[in-house]
Amino acid sequence: MAELGKIVQKIRSKNAGPFWLTIDIFCGSKAAYQQAVTGLSNPAIAAVFDIESTLIKRFDIPDLNVVKISLPRPETQGAIHDRDMHGASWAALFQEMELA
Amino acid sequence: MVKVLIPSGALGLNYDQDALAAGLAAKPDIIAIDGGSTDSGPAYLGRGVSKYSRASTRIEWQGLMEARAKINVPLVIGSAGTCGTDSTVDWLVEITREIADELGQNLKIAVLKSSQPNTRVIDALAKGKVHSLPNAPDISAEILTGCSNIVALAGAEQISLALNTGADIIIAGRTTDAAIIAALPLMHGLGAGAAWHGAKIGECGALCATNPQSGVVIIEFDQDSFTVMPMAKDARATPHTVSAHMLYENSDPFILYEPGGYLDVSGAKYTARSDQNVRVTGSKWVPSERYTVKLEAAAPAGHQVVSLVLLRDQRYVENAAIWAADITKKCSQKVVDRLNIAAKDFSVELRLIGQNASFGALEPRSQTPIEIGVLGIVTAKNQLLALEIAKILNPYLLHHPLTPQEEQPTFAFPFSPPEMDRGVVYRFCLNHVMELENPMDAFTLEVFNHG
Numbered sequence: 079m080a081e082l083g084k085i086v087q088k089i090r091s092k093n094a095g096p097f098w099l100t101i102d103i104f105c106g107s108k109a110a111y112q113q114a115v116t117g118l119s120n121p122a123i124a125a126v127f128d129i130e131s132t133l134i135k136r137f138d139i140p141d142l143n144v145v146k147i148s149l150p151r152p153e154t155q156g157a158i159h160d161r162d163m164h165g166a167s168w169a170a171l172f173q174e175m176e177l178a
Numbered sequence: 179m180v181k182v183l184i185p186s187g188a189l190g191l192n193y194d195q196d197a198l199a200a201g202l203a204a205k206p207d208i209i210a211i212d213g214g215s216t217d218s219g220p221a222y223l224g225r226g227v228s229k230y231s232r233a234s235t236r237i238e239w240q241g242l243m244e245a246r247a248k249i250n251v252p253l254v255i256g257s258a259g260t261c262g263t264d265s266t267v268d269w270l271v272e273i274t275r276e277i278a279d280e281l282g283q284n285l286k287i288a289v290l291k292s293s294q295p296n297t298r299v300i301d302a303l304a305k306g307k308v309h310s311l312p313n314a315p316d317i318s319a320e321i322l323t324g325c326s327n328i329v330a331l332a333g334a335e336q337i338s339l340a341l342n343t344g345a346d347i348i349i350a351g352r353t354t355d356a357a358i359i360a361a362l363p364l365m366h367g368l369g370a371g372a373a374w375h376g377a378k379i380g381e382c383g384a385l386c387a388t389n390p391q392s393g394v395v396i397i398e399f400d401q402d403s404f405t406v407m408p409m410a411k412d413a414r415a416t417p418h419t420v421s422a423h424m425l426y427e428n429s430d431p432f433i434l435y436e437p438g439g440y441l442d443v444s445g446a447k448y449t450a451r452s453d454q455n456v457r458v459t460g461s462k463w464v465p466s467e468r469y470t471v472k473l474e475a476a477a478p479a480g481h482q483v484v485s486l487v488l489l490r491d492q493r494y495v496e497n498a499a500i501w502a503a504d505i506t507k508k509c510s511q512k513v514v515d516r517l518n519i520a521a522k523d524f525s526v527e528l529r530l531i532g533q534n535a536s537f538g539a540l541e542p543r544s545q546t547p548i549e550i551g552v553l554g555i556v557t558a559k560n561q562l563l564a565l566e567i568a569k570i571l572n573p574y575l576l577h578h579p580l581t582p583q584e585e586q587p588t589f590a591f592p593f594s595p596p597e598m599d600r601g602v603v604y605r606f607c608l609n610h611v612m613e614l615e616n617p618m619d620a621f622t623l624e625v626f627n628h629g
Binding site: 092093094095096097098100102104126127128135137139141142144146148150151152154155156157158159161162163164167168170171174 | 216217218219220221311312313314315418421422425426427428429430431432479480482525527529535536537538539540542543555557603604605606609
């Protein structure tokens with residue numbers, strides 16, 4: 079078991095428009111990429127965000143050693159109960175996920 | 179070949195002067211800069227105002243107007259004033275006139291406007307011409323009527339018409355970020371795949387290179403390829419930095435929807451042409467059958483008042499969630515009883531900063547912090563009511579005990595009065611596209627001479 083944030087180079091979360099979040103996991107090496115691809119499952123991500131895993135759009139991009147995850151925002155950007163206007167903090171949830 | 183100079187990702191973010199000078203020396207055919215985004219939230223669109231300071235905007239815009247005059251090429255800005263409503267376009271036109279007068283510039287100015295009368299979108303909805311995008315909110319004629327601003331995102335077609343007027347400066351309301359860059363190569367008949375892909379890579383300025391803060395980049399468009407050339411001495415574009423830019427704020431890194439079709443970069447090849455520059459081939463443009471433009475809208479979502487109080491007493495810090503839940507319940511009941519309003523007509527929320535303010539119920543970690551900032555957020559139909567509710571909340575934040583028998587505690591307010599008016603808050607209400615018969619059906623173009 080390893081924390082994702084400890085094996086990859088950088089994780090970035092951003093808005094992709096007001097209704098979607100997108101998380102870019104820059105693995106930094108082929109080995110870290112392989113570990114992330116195999117150890118990070120969509121059901122595990124869905125459990126962290128409390129959503130259906132079918133809502134997750136995922137792109138494993140070997141050319142860049144990047145795993146990209148897009149998902150509907152937990153709250154629409156700027157809605158009364160939204161907590162993070164730029165979607166900036168969500169990367170931390172991924173950093174702290176334990177790889178299977 | 180067409181060379182587009184992009185000074186930075188947005189007017190207001192500044193650009194490197196030396197890099198701009200290097201860019202001008204490379205003899206670009208146009209200077210294109212984006213002025214906006216939804217990324218800072220719905221209030222700018224809701225109010226129809228700019229996010230950036232007028233002074234910063236004026237200084238940076240003056241630098242670009244002087245640069246334009248030096249090499250005598252068109253200068254185009256899209257999404258002027260953050261949200262690209264008619265009001266922010268007028269704001270930038272006013273700034274432009276002031277600067278032109280000071281510099282003694284005689285200019286032909288083209289103004290493209292993107293604001294939509296609510297009735298136009300309501301009619302289009304009734305005719306089945308408005309289509310939802312993934313995770314779109316529900317809409318109705320009533321919701322659309324309540325929007326304070328609706329804009330449509332112009333594409334390359336509308337920008338091309340503006341460029342065809344021969345204007346020196348084009349000030350456009352909301353456009354797609356890439357349209358202002360793609361327009362000129364498309365007008366020259368260059369390949370649409372390369373035009374849109376190069377535009378997308380360049381739209382954030384030097385963010386597609388190392389030293390992203392330097393801002394300035396030139397995209398050189400050929401028939402079916404483009405080359406990315408950052409202008410700062412220490413900025414390098416590499417196949418990795420360029421291809422990785424497709425990830426940026428895109429839910430899909432291979433497909434980009436634009437008015438009139440979509441870009442598919444899944445077959446693109448990124449090759450280093452030098453230590454600093456990257457050439458890209460293999461980008462594909464797929465035209466769509468119907469012409470659609472994306473819509474953005476914001477509507478008032480209530481009036482807000484916030485208060486901040488600090489918990490430092492360790493027992494209260496440890497039990498903050500219980501304390502906050504108890505206050506929320508008791509305060510909400512008192513509001514219903516004393517103000518005679520329904521529970522659905524207001525909201526009282528306490529966020530525990532230091533504990534779980536970032537993720538709320540999704541926060542997986544728990545440990546006791548040194549202190550907690552409690553942010554009380556009250557939202558109601560009008561400002562007077564929101565302030566009344568916040569004042570009913572105040573005694574709880576000041577003195578609420580964890581148990582009835584203990585001595586009355588007191589907590590730390592940093593301000594007097596503790597209630598801070600946030601005014602009207604807004605919400606985004608559209609993630610839709612609207613079909614148009616003709617690209618100019620939802621936009622207006624005006625040309626005039628200044629000076």
